[in-house]
Amino acid sequence: MSAALAIRDLRVELGQGKRNRTEVVKGISLDLVPGRIQGLAGESGSGKSMTAMAILGLLPAGGTASGSIVLGGAGKAEVELVGMTGGAYRRVRGKRIGMVFQDPSASLHPQITVGSQLADGMRAHLGLSRADARTRAAELLALVRVPNPEEALQKYPHQFSGGQRQRIAIAIALACEPEVLLADEPTTALDVTVQAGILHLLRDLATERDLAVLLVTHDLGVMSAIADEVAVMRGGQIVESGSRQQVFQNPQHPYTRELLEAMPDAQDSLVDAPAESGPALGAPAPDADAADTEENR
């Protein structure tokens, strides 16, 4: 197996005590392959985020994972993450697995400069000196295309726009050269033009750095733009998986079809006639048709 991360029959249970436990992930299997982006789609409550949290060993209190999550199939030291605890997990998390979440403001410390936040992980995990960590921090900011990296090192998170903050969060995730990157709704909080830039960055990073990426999102447009493989989750199970083209263009499971049909792209406009009082709307009908054929191919 050439997977950087292999998930087999993963089950996640949440809840306090022995009773009232609910299984939110019900036996899923996935392979994350270097250089490829594996999409995990689903609505809220489908278990997609809990899958990511189980990989990170960050389940809520009382949550347990069973099954198998093996990191490092692709030539790196192999470790089983299910059942791992404490210090051992901390050496994996942030070092061999990087993570990016929806809200960059929540994942960056507001009172620490961007340079220190980048350097901290590298000094702890890689044992770099202060000066080396600083040099590498500037390189990382350049890698994620933050303008003026040297200057940016001195600044605090609030001095950046939302898009730049997410780029910084990605730089931190990549600081220790992880084999796997988990991205949970990485563009959901961003404006659409800023999102486009982040999608380009994630796609390039996966390919150029041979990163195995798990992209968790409910936005099928985002998924279609950058995922290589797609798995659709519902009620804790993967109901359909396959290549991006297969899943989007020839969906087999009724639920996948339902999700795709619910997207605005798949629907006809409800605005058939121009507002009756509008000033002489020249030829609205042909315009509306043109919009449909152009966008719904």
Added chain:
Amino acid sequence: MSAQKPVLHVDSLVVEYGGRAAFRAVDGVSFDIAAGEVLALVGESGCGKSSTARAVIGMEKPRSGEVLYRDRPVQPLGMRTRPAELTAIQMVFQDPNSSLNPRIRVAQQIAEGSRAARARGVDTEAPSHWLKAVGLSPTLENRYPYQLSGGQRQRVAIARALAAKPDLIVADEPISALDASAQASVAGMMRELCVASGAAMLFISHDLSVVRLMADRVAVMYRGRIVESGATPVVWANPVHPYTEALLDAIPHPDGEGVLPAAPASEAPSSWRTDIPEALDRVR
């Protein structure tokens, strides 16, 4: 522009925050909305679309300019109860968790809307009717908001606004907290209910692909100004302003082709700031 007077008339609206060196969030915005018409105000975070909405309902005092509802200025909201006739303006906010009262059952929340209608002497239906109208089961009547999912809560907030039999609905990002799979259907439902009742709707969103489905006209805002406006199909098919073009090009489409959406060269190219007169009030 029409024989009928518009329900809402906004002229040269300016909203500023702060005292000296104030930040101008809305910089001279003008539009009309007619009865039974949906106008979408589209733009990215910080463009002034929410400030415009707040000024329209009187939650924000305009620095200058005019907001006329049925020919009368909208009074700023204060500590006092609104005059009954202004309850014909109803609002739907982005976050149902902060707009619903957590201690009141669903039926009573909706009944508050009905009371506003009756105070104006307008008949309205029972809460169960409005629950059905927004696609919820009437059996939810006795639930508290915390017993509902986020999507159900937002539908309750919409039901409450509709129960007041509004003449003007101002909806500020009403669908962005919903799952992608529910957004288009809830937006479509809002349009149909609004058109059916002859109300005017100001629909605020950052999502042009949903707006395409349900707005008669669209106004694209950037940095406090409307940079492009007109009939939705026209603007969608053939944008004139570079900012509108960038917004449309950046939408990723779920077609499985793996096409990366076009990203602007920098986060905010200077061409986005230009005023292009022919991009306004487009009909063709």
